């Protein structure tokens with residue numbers, strides 16, 4: 066049976082955040098991390114594309130724009146698999162709360178937006194543990210662009226410049242991120258992602274995120290109130 070389709074039975078709890086660049090994921094997850102730590106809980110934070118094994122290779126290849134959609138996808142999957150086995154699984158087995166800043170849905174959204182086959186990507190990640198809760202930060206490409214580009218241009222891959230949708234990085238960003246949003250919107254239904262209105266203030270969003278986390282942890286026998 067595919068691991069990804071069934072709830073895990075480990076003692077830990079896996080919570081992930083998803084959404085396009087600049088949707089406010091890290092802001093909310095970092096605040097949640099600090100709060101859970103202040104409650105003296107065992108909690109770790111793990112980030113997409115951060116495993117030592119592969120991140121240097123990815124960085125180098127990205128610099129040279131050497132990657133086809135499928136190769137890009139494979140590199141991210143290798144990075145994820147390494148982190149999944151070395152960090153996420155052991156922590157969940159040990160009863161930790163694992164906060165993942167992006168999870169497999171990021172690959173499902175971005176890779177498919179890059180024209181990689183939807184089924185192929187999903188299959189590649191079928192070993193992954195199903196999260197206990199996945200939050201989707203819902204924001205338009207325009208708002209996210211304004212947030213991340215207050216002091217810089219969109220980066221090459223952020224803007225999907227490899228897709229050759231437009232020579233203008235700002236235009237390309239909007240076109241590419243809209244393709245990513247389309248994939249996320251479908252996944253809200255498909256995987257039961259919890260939608261967060263990312264236009265709300267940081268404070269209000271955090272209030273809601275803490276509330277649903279409290280409810281989730283209560284079901285696991287962890288009382289936060």
Ligand SMILES: Nc1ncnc2c1ncn2[C@@H]1O[C@H](COP(=O)(O)OP(=O)(O)OP(=O)(O)O)[C@@H](O)[C@H]1O
Nearest residue numbers: 085086087088089090091092212263264265266267
């Ligand atoms: N609710 C909000 N309202 C206005 N600005 C916000 C809000 N939440 C976050 N921001 C700001 O938007 C920018 C992007 O936020 P953040 O880094 O949390 O996004 P992200 O989703 O983690 O992006 P990335 O995918 O690039 O890591 C930051 O400058 C942050 O301070």
Ligand SMILES: [Mg+2]
Nearest residue numbers: 090091092166
């Ligand atoms: Mg972030």
